[in-house]
Amino acid sequence: MKPLRKTVTALFGFNRRERRGTYVLSLVLIVLLAVRLTAFRTGRLPEEIPPLPSAGPSSAGVIEPVAAPFTFDPNTVTYEDLLKLGLSARQARTLINYRNSGARFRNPPDLARVYGIDSATVARLLPHINISDSYRTPPGEPSAGRPAGDGVNGRRIVVPAGRGGAGAEQGGFIREPVAGYDLSVNMDLNSCTAEELEKLPGIGPVLSVRIIRYRSLLGGFVDKGQLAEVYGLDSVVVATITALLSVTLDSVRPLVLDSASFGELARHPYLGYEAARRITRYRSVAPSALTLGEMVRSGVITAEQAERIAPYVRPSREASGSDYEFISSKVLK
Structure with missing residues (x-):
């Protein structure tokens, strides 16, 4: 019996030093519990809550009227002016980034294409938008930038001179020639760099990087129409740069279903x-x-x-x- 008692004492017993530490720790816990119950006790709510002091004429509670909207061009408006128009800082940054990516506003309703700008804000600002002639689709040209027999926000499709002739129709769009781009050497979509893509009309540094990243995810482009899948790349820009691009399949990465990870x-x-x-x-x-x-x-x-x-x-x-x-x-x- 004694050997069993010694074994139990060795496993579950406390020596004098351990007992002393246990007493001290228990005392500390009791003190902390007492402090918690007394010092941090929530007080009783008064039966009547006194009213808030009335706000004077100069009080911060008075809502200042929003500045009246003014005429602006979303293609050139500054960040500060966007804030004055009532847009939040995030909405203003999004519009500037959208514009820097190469996108352009051809007509006032195009403002609704900017992510984060709600329809109420668009409706409020629409009467004050004035698109300059360098961006706007000229009036009196019913087929300029529109699908044949249809209307798509009055957007113009521009292609380099020498491809299909003036007013040639491709993909249901009337395409107008623009000089300044050499069609003798097409850019290979599967081997070009982001810097080379920036030379294309409507492609900025943001969109060029997105195209390269999407090409890497795909394993290479097998068709120029896949550019329309790149986030933020407008269909007008895709139709514009298609004539300047070619696709070679030598560098396309194959996918083997039986061995792909x-x-x-x-x-x-x-x-x-x-x-x-x-x-x-x-x-x-x-x-x-x-x-x-x-x-x-x-x-x-x-x-x-x-x-x-x-x-x-x-x-x-x-x-x-x-x-x-x-x-x-x-x-x-």
Whole structure:
């Protein structure tokens, strides 16, 4: 019995020094609890709350009237003037950044394209917007910058001189020639740098970097129309610079479904995290080589995703089929 008592005492007992420390710690905790219950006790609320003192004429509670709007051009207005017009600092910065990216306001309603400026603010400022002639679509030209038989905010499509002739219609737009750009050497969209892209009309430093980053995520452009997917790139600018660009497929990065890592699949703009998760899970149980058609039929990805990713997919040697990557792949070599 004594050996058992010694073992229990050794495991759970306290020596004299440990007991002394335990007493001191308990005393400190009791003192802290007493202070908390007495010093920080919430007082009783009065039965009647006295009214706030009335604000005098010079009190800060008086709302100062907003300065009356004045005529301005969103293509040239300064940050300070935007604040005077009643825009918040964030809205003013967003408009300036939007303008610095190469975008232009062709008509007063184009102000609504700026992210963060609500419709009420646009309606308030619309009567005071005056677009200068250098930016505005000239009146009396019903087809200038508009789709044939339609109207799109009166925007003008401008192309370099020498492509299609004056007034040539491409993609449903009447396109007007502008001199100053040499079409003899087209810029390769898959090998150009951000600095070279800035030489294109409507492309600033912000948009040029976005194009390069999006090209890296895609693995290369397979069609010039993919520029319309770049965030902030206006369709007018895309239609303008298309004639100055070419696409070579030698540098396009192929995507092999059977060996691509989860990260490679998830980073691709046409797939994303969820599709990558389903593909890797399906790949672990698939009885044969992966094909887009088989994954669509199994519900792993949608037909739209398959059509978009097909140009980048290189089928494995064991795979066979007659749809998607087998007819649309640009990286078969």
